[in-house]
Amino acid sequence: MGRQPCCDNVGVKKGPWTPEEDIILVSYIQQQGPGNWRAVPTKTGLLRCSKSCRLRWTNYLRPGIKRGNFTENEEKMIIHLQALLGNRWAAIASYLPQRTDNDIKNYWNTHLKKKLKKLQGNEGCSRDGFSSSSSTYQISRGQWERKLQADIHMAKKALSDALSPEKSSRSAEFVPFNGTTSYVKPSGYASSTENIAKLLKGWMRNPLKMAGSADSSEEGTDSMMEDKNSKEMTEGFQSVLGFESLDYSICNISQSMSPEASLSQDESKPTLRAQTQLSLLEEWLFDEGVNQGKDYQLCDLGLEENFNFF
């Protein structure tokens, strides 16, 4: 049959986005909300294909994205989730709402892969080997995936709520989850979504003055604000997702759900079943509270050896 391309390539611009294009895109999404990407190029006049617009928004322009170095905890989570989920970056990214799947994927390919490889070279222990040979791991993984799916729904809902036009555009500012408004300092042009939002306000007031000034408008913003904002965002999500708990004793969760039950889950109808899963998850998280302060417990997965390098 052959799929049609998402857009005819005639007259479609490729390559890096310019500040002006970003402003146009953000302006449109603030008014219309994300979605209906096919209409975006025609309605905004952007010479970009719809996929490119969506990617630009989801990976760089949407509020709440954290750029820069990954923390040790984030690294651990990525490695852990990658071991459980494989290269399902979108699913992994659901646990790190401030990071995009693209970011995580890049980080994995450029940093973590090497780290693990080096480690394997040192210890002669194949990560892939354990994943295919450990029966305990195989069972855990199936159960885990279901739990993760349920949690992903919750993460997405939280994110969606936070990003919904009703909330974000009416307030005219992007407000982190605790309600504190702050802007972050851009480390480079493409790195600051909040900055784009602020730019946009100025752009709407005075388009000529603002054009092409995206790089410099936030120079000198206190970098501590970024840390604070980032921390607040993280805490906000953590409270929703139980991140802190995920950092500890991850091996115990699989015991709270039977394989039979988990296998019957229907991912396309998450409501009731997801709630059931979430209550189990909550139970687990509650239990985990007791375990806080312990180091990673990867006993069931046989992973502990691989985390010694941290």
Added chain:
DNA sequence: AACAACTTCAACCGCCTGTAG
């Protein structure tokens, strides 16, 4: 200083899935 080799990451490509008609 100049060049090569290596690394990073934004963006693209093509496939898959869900869904409306």
Added chain:
DNA sequence: CCTACAGGCGGTTGAAGTTGT
């Protein structure tokens, strides 16, 4: 049920930046 379409995803690419010689 079939088809077409839109959105989403993961793999890959290549330009830009960095490091080594």
